[in-house]
Amino acid sequence: MMGTLDYIWMGVLAVFQGPELFSLFGLPVSATLLMILAGFLVGIAVGATPGLAGPIAMAIALPILISVFGYTPDALLPVMGFLIGVMKGATIGGAVPAILFNTPGTPDAFMTTLDGYPMTKRGKAQKALRVAHFSSASGDTFSDIVLFVCAPFLAIMVEAYLDLPEKTALLILSLSFIAAVIGGSAAKGLISTGLGLLAAYVGTGEDFYPRLSLDSPMLAQGFPITTAVLGVLIIGAVLKELEDLWRTKQARGTIAPHRDTGDQRLHWADIRRLLPVIGRSALIGTCIGALPGIGSTLAATLGYSVGRSHYARTKRPDAPEFGKGAAEGIAATEAANSSVSGANLIPVLSLGIPGNAAAVFLILAAESIGGFNPGPSVFRFTADAVNPELVIAFGLFTAMMIANVLNWTIGGLFMRSMGIMIHIPKHILLPCVLLLTLTAIYVQETRMEVIWFALGFGVLGYLMRVVAISPLPFVIAFILGGKLEETTRQAFAATGSDPWFLINRPVAAAFILLSVLVILYSARKPKAKS
Amino acid sequence: MMIRAPKSNLILGLVMVIFAAILLSLWIPLDTQTGLVEKIRRQVVIGDALAPTVAALFLLIGGGLLVVVDRTADGQPKPSLRGLGFTASLIAVICISLVVMRHAGPLSVWLINTLHGDTLEYRLLRDSAPWKYIGYLLGGTLMISGMIALVEGRIRIRAVLVALLAVLIMIALYDLPFKDLLLPPNGDV
Numbered sequence: 012m013m014g015t016l017d018y019i020w021m022g023v024l025a026v027f028q029g030p031e032l033f034s035l036f037g038l039p040v041s042a043t044l045l046m047i048l049a050g051f052l053v054g055i056a057v058g059a060t061p062g063l064a065g066p067i068a069m070a071i072a073l074p075i076l077i078s079v080f081g082y083t084p085d086a087l088l089p090v091m092g093f094l095i096g097v098m099k100g101a102t103i104g105g106a107v108p109a110i111l112f113n114t115p116g117t118p119d120a121f122m123t124t125l126d127g128y129p130m131t132k133r134g135k136a137q138k139a140l141r142v143a144h145f146s147s148a149s150g151d152t153f154s155d156i157v158l159f160v161c162a163p164f165l166a167i168m169v170e171a172y173l174d175l176p177e178k179t180a181l182l183i184l185s186l187s188f189i190a191a192v193i194g195g196s197a198a199k200g201l202i203s204t205g206l207g208l209l210a211a212y213v214g215t216g217e218d219f220y221p222r223l224s225l226d227s228p229m230l231a232q233g234f235p236i237t238t239a240v241l242g243v244l245i246i247g248a249v250l251k252e253l254e255d256l257w258r259t260k261q262a263r264g265t266i267a268p269h270r271d272t273g274d275q276r277l278h279w280a281d282i283r284r285l286l287p288v289i290g291r292s293a294l295i296g297t298c299i300g301a302l303p304g305i306g307s308t309l310a311a312t313l314g315y316s317v318g319r320s321h322y323a324r325t326k327r328p329d330a331p332e333f334g335k336g337a338a339e340g341i342a343a344t345e346a347a348n349s350s351v352s353g354a355n356l357i358p359v360l361s362l363g364i365p366g367n368a369a370a371v372f373l374i375l376a377a378e379s380i381g382g383f384n385p386g387p388s389v390f391r392f393t394a395d396a397v398n399p400e401l402v403i404a405f406g407l408f409t410a411m412m413i414a415n416v417l418n419w420t421i422g423g424l425f426m427r428s429m430g431i432m433i434h435i436p437k438h439i440l441l442p443c444v445l446l447l448t449l450t451a452i453y454v455q456e457t458r459m460e461v462i463w464f465a466l467g468f469g470v471l472g473y474l475m476r477v478v479a480i481s482p483l484p485f486v487i488a489f490i491l492g493g494k495l496e497e498t499t500r501q502a503f504a505a506t507g508s509d510p511w512f513l514i515n516r517p518v519a520a521a522f523i524l525l526s527v528l529v530i531l532y533s534a535r536k537p538k539a540k541s
Numbered sequence: 542m543m544i545r546a547p548k549s550n551l552i553l554g555l556v557m558v559i560f561a562a563i564l565l566s567l568w569i570p571l572d573t574q575t576g577l578v579e580k581i582r583r584q585v586v587i588g589d590a591l592a593p594t595v596a597a598l599f600l601l602i603g604g605g606l607l608v609v610v611d612r613t614a615d616g617q618p619k620p621s622l623r624g625l626g627f628t629a630s631l632i633a634v635i636c637i638s639l640v641v642m643r644h645a646g647p648l649s650v651w652l653i654n655t656l657h658g659d660t661l662e663y664r665l666l667r668d669s670a671p672w673k674y675i676g677y678l679l680g681g682t683l684m685i686s687g688m689i690a691l692v693e694g695r696i697r698i699r700a701v702l703v704a705l706l707a708v709l710i711m712i713a714l715y716d717l718p719f720k721d722l723l724l725p726p727n728g729d730v
Contacts, residue, residue: 074715074722075714075715075719075722078719078721078722079719190599190603196606196607196611196614197603197606198550198554198603198604198605198606198607198610198611199603199607199611200603201599201600201602201603201606202553202557202599202600202603202604202607203603204599204603205561205596205597205598205599205600205603206596206600208592208593208595208596208599209564209593209596209597209600212592212593212596216573216575216589216592217575217589218573218574218575218588218589219574220573220574220589222572222573222574222589222590222593223568223569223572223573223593224572225572250628250631250632251628253628253631253688253691253692254624254627254628254631256692257624257627257691257692258621258623258624258627260692260694438688438689438692438693439689439700439703441688442684442685442688442689442704443685443707443711445635445684445685445688446681446684446685446707446708446711447711449725450677450711450715450724450725451715453723453724453725453728454715454722454723454724456728457723457727457728457729458728458729459639459643459725459726459728459729459730460729462639462725463639466632466635466636466639470632473628477618477620477624477625478549478553478618478620479617479618492592492596495592496587496591496592499587499591499592500586500587503586503587504584504586508578508584508585508586534606534610535610
C-alpha cells in the first residue's frame with residue numbers, strides 16, 4: 012500500500028538513484044544531480060550576461076538534452092532537473108548586470124537596477140550583490156517550502172471541487188489575468204492573447220478539414236509548439252536587441268571600471284533590517300506564483316512597490332531613499348521575483364498552466380519527452396498501484412530543493428565571479444544565439460519549413476516589442492489554446508449541450524465574473540510599465 | 542521619420558479591429574468546415590469555428606480598447622522607420638543565409654557532377670561529411686557575419702572568422718556527439 016511518505020521517498024530516490032552517469036570511487040553518480048548542478052551554473056552564466064536569459068539557455072539545451080537522454084521516462088528528471096537549475100541560476104544571475112552595469116538582463120531584474128546601480132556607483136557593488144543573493148536565495152527557499160507543503164493539497168482540492176465547466180472558466184480566468192497584468196496595458200494584453208489563441212487554432216480542430224490553413228499543406232499541420240514559443244520569445248528578442256544596439260551605437264559610451272570602497276560584508280544587523288522586507292516580498296511572490304498564469308515580472312513590481320511604501324514610513328533619516336541606492340530596494344525585488352519560481356510549479360503541475368517563460372519550458376520538455384502530463388492526475392495518491400507522474404512530481408520538488416542548496420552554497424560565490432560576462436560584445440553574441448536557436452528548432456523537427464515559421468514568429472515577436480505588446484501572453488495563450496478548446500468541448504458535452512454552462516454554476520460563474528472584472532479594472536486604471 | 546507618439550495606439554487598435562473584422566467575416570467562415578455549433582447524430586456539439594471566433598473577439602476587444610480608452614495614453618511606443626528598415630535588412634540577411642543553407646549542399650554536388658561527370662546524389666550523401674556540413678557552414682557563417690556587419694556598419698574579416706568559429710562550435714555541439722541529430726537542411730532534402 013502506497014502512502015504520501017512513500018511517494019515523497021520514491022521521488023527523492025528517483026533523483027539520487029536515477030540514471031547513473033558514471034561512478035566515482037565505486038559510488039554511482041546520478042545524472043539528475045549533475046544536470047541540476049550543470050543547469051544551475053549555466054543559468055547563473057546566462058543570467059549574468061546581458062541580452063541572454065534563462066529561456067535562451069533552455070531553448071538551446073532542450074534538443075541536446077533529449078538527444079542525450081532519449082524519449083524515455085528516465086529522461087524526464089535529468090532534463091527537467093537541468094531546466095530547474097537554469098531557472099534558479101538565471102534568477103539570481105540576472106541581478107549581476109543589473110547591479111554592476113545598470114543593464115537588466117530580464118524584466119524581472121529591472122527594479123533591481125533602481126537601487127543596485129546607485130550602490131555600485133557609491134562603491135558598494137559587492138555588498139549589493141550579497142544583498143541580492145541573500146534575498147534571492149531566501150525568497151526561493153520560502154517558495155520551495157510552500158510548493159512542497161501546498162502543491163499536493165491544492166491539486167487534490169482542484170480535482171475535488173473543479174469539474175469541467177469550472178476548469179474551462181479557470182482557464183479563461185488565467186488568460187484574462189495574463190492579458191490584464193503582463194505587459195503595458197490590458198488592451199495590448201488582450202491582443203497578445205488573441206494572437207496566441209489564433210496561432211494555436213491554425214490547422215487544428217476536430218473536422219477532417221484543417222481549419223484556417225488557407226489551403227496550404229504547410230499550415231495544415233499547424234504550428235509546432237517550439238517554433239511558436241522560441242520564435243516569439245527568443246528570435247523576436249534577438250531582433251529587437253540588435254535594433255536597439257544599432258540605434259544606440261553612435262551614442263554608446265564606454266563602461267567605466269568601478270572600484271569598491273569600504274565594508275562590503277553583509278552583517279547580521281543588515282540581515283535583521285532586510286528580513287521583514289524579504290519576508291513581505293517572498294509572500295507576495297509566492298502568492299503571485301501560485302496563481303495560474305501570472306509571472307515573476309508582476310511579482311517584482313508589486314514587491315518593490317510594497318517595499319517602497321513601507322520603507323518610506325520606517326526609514327532612518329540618514330538612509331538613502333528607495334531608487335537611490337537602498338539595499339531594501341534590491342531585497343524587495345530579488346526576494347519577490349525569486350519566490351515565484353517554486354510556487355509557479357503549483358499551477359504548472361496541477362493545472363498545466365504556466366506563469367512565466369521558465370515554466371513554459373518545463374511544459375515543453377514534458378510534451379517533447381512524453382510520459383508526464385501536467386494536470387490534476389499528477390497528484391493522484393493511488394494506494395494500490397504506483398502513480399509514476401506523482402513520483403516525478405516529488406522528484407521535481409527534490410530537484411528544486413537541491414538547486415536551492417546550491418543557491419545558498421556556491422550561488423553567491425559564482426554569481427560574484429560572473430561580472431566578467433558583461434564584456435562579451437552583444438552584437439556578436441546575439442547573431443550566434445539566433446543561429447543556435449534556429450538550429451535547436453530544426454534538430455527537433457527536421458523540416459526546413461519550421462525554421463521559416465520560427466523566423467515568421469520571430470518577426471511577430473519583434474513587431475510586438477516595437478509596439479510595446481508583451482509576447483508572454485501570446486506564448487501562454489498558444490500553449491493553453493488547445494487545452495481551452497478541448498475542455499470547453501468536453502464541458503459542453505458533459506452538461507448536455509447547455510450553452511450557459513459557464514455561468515449557471517456558482518464557481519464557474521465566479522471565475523468568469525472575476526475575468527471580466529480583472530479586464531475592466533486593468534483597462535480603466537493606467538498601470539506602470541513592467 | 543517618426544510616427545507621432547500619441548497616434549501609435551490608435552493605429553495599432555484600428556489595425557487589430559480591421560484584422561478581427563476580416564477574421565470574423567471572411568477567414569473563419571470561409572476556411573473552417575464546421576460552424577460555431579453543429580448537430581451530429583441529434584446532439585449539439587461545438588464546431589471548429591468557435592475557438593478562432595473567441596480569438597478574434599480577443600483581438601476585437603483589445604483593438605477596441607486601444608482605440609477608445611488607450612488612444613491618448615501616456616508613454617506610447619515610438620516606432621522609427623529607420624529602426625524598422627534596419628530590422629528588415631537583418632531579416633533579409635537571415636533569409637538569404639537560409640536559402641544558401643538549403644541549397645549550397647545540393648549545388649556543390651551538382652557542380653562536382655558537372656565538372657567530373659559523376660552521378661552523385663545529395664540525398665544519399667546528406668548524412669556524410671563533408672557534404673552534410675556545406676550548407677550549414679556557408680549559410681550559418683553568412684548569417685552571423687552578415688548580422689554583425691550590419692550592426693557594425695562595415696564588413697570586417699574578424700566578423701567572418703568569429704562567425705566561422707561559432708558555426709564550427711555549433712557543429713561540434715549538435716552534430717559530432719549525436720548520431721540522431723541532423724543539422725539543417727539535411728532532414729528534408
